[in-house]
Amino acid sequence: MKVNFKRYGLYLIRWQLSTPILAGVGIILASTGALVAAIVANLIGGLMFFWVDRFIFTSETLDAQWEVKENICCVDCGKVTRGYRLVRAESYDRSDDPEPEFRCEECSIKKSDELKRQGHNH
Incomplete structure (x- = not known):
């Protein structure tokens, strides 16, 4: 498999940036229970990072x-x-x-x- 290191590097950076955002949502929603907080945090992360991931993996500027x-x-x-x-x-x-x-x-x-x-x- 051929790896595009630009895409891979951007993806790793994006992955690290998602951690504090999702942790913050989890802390805010901790009173609702761990499962609910995790589900909501992942839904918010999906809504936000879908677009970033889409750019990373489909952008012609990275090819x-x-x-x-x-x-x-x-x-x-x-x-x-x-x-x-x-x-x-x-x-x-x-x-x-x-x-x-x-x-x-x-x-x-x-x-x-x-x-x-x-x-x-x-």
């Missing part, structure tokens, strides 16, 4: 950004096919590239592996 075009000439092998180029990743940004380089799927995978070896996470 690598790829551009795909049909009928390109692969810059590496010359094959005319669907082309891919990595536009932006954690430590890589070619969004303003005046001459973008598209690669076929096979060459794109090779280039991706090369970028990983150079320390560019995507």
Whole structure:
């Protein structure tokens, strides 16, 4: 399984932030009994953190950004096919590239592996 460490880090931070909020609700509602306080605290947490979790796990800004075009000439092998180029990743940004380089799927995978070896996470 491939882990997106940005997402994982944000999730761990979010998890820690939920603790004092839910504990506070539990303290306020302690007089209603532990079970009721826990249920209400978890409902409030669910209402609040659903949206945060949704952003963390579905946001495209936390993903690598790829551009795909049909009928390109692969810059590496010359094959005319669907082309891919990595536009932006954690430590890589070619969004303003005046001459973008598209690669076929096979060459794109090779280039991706090369970028990983150079320390560019995507």
